[in-house]
Amino acid sequence: MGEVDTGTGQDRTTARSRTGGDQGQVAVEFVGMLPIITATLVLLWQCALLGYTYTLAGDAADRAAHEAAVADLRRESRGEACERAGKESLEGDWRKSARTECWVDSGLVKAEVALKVPVLFPGIVDFPFSVTGNAAAAKEN
Structure with a gap:
């Protein structure tokens, strides 16, 4: 016992x-x-979402720079090509918050895409800051 x-x-x-x-x-x-x-868990999810937003911004900037670089060959406005390509590569609420800029500098077309970082889930609330993706491509004539 x-x-x-x-x-x-x-x-x-x-x-x-x-x-x-x-x-x-x-x-x-x-x-x-x-x-x-x-x-x-919430903090880890938010970090993953921040990283994903950076990845999306970088990809959108790559596509915007490429399309703006070949815009002259397609007889299209560089600004329109940049804006279109930058937003087409994004989905849903990231597309709504995207700000895309392209400019020519020393024979390169440079692009910058800024995206708002969502809080927990896209489409509800965004943080008050943006993350940016930058890219450059050789200007095609």
Whole structure:
């Protein structure tokens, strides 16, 4: 059987079962840690979303620079080609918040695309800052 507590003369397992023992301890500890676990997951998700937005901005800038570089060959306005290509490569709410600029500098067409970073899910709320992607392509004549 159980050990006898010399101070009271009672069996320890009997004393523990009368007071409730450790039942529910894991549940209480989990509930206490739940806010920390949740905050960590939210922070990791937000970091992933920030990185994805940087990737989208860089890809949109690459496409905008390329299309603006060959705009003369297609008899298209460089600004229109830049804006069109920059926004076509984006989806949904990122397209709405995109700001695209292209300019010619020393024989290169340079493009910059700025995107707002969403808070947790695209389309609900954005952070007040933008991330930018930059690219350049040789101007085609």
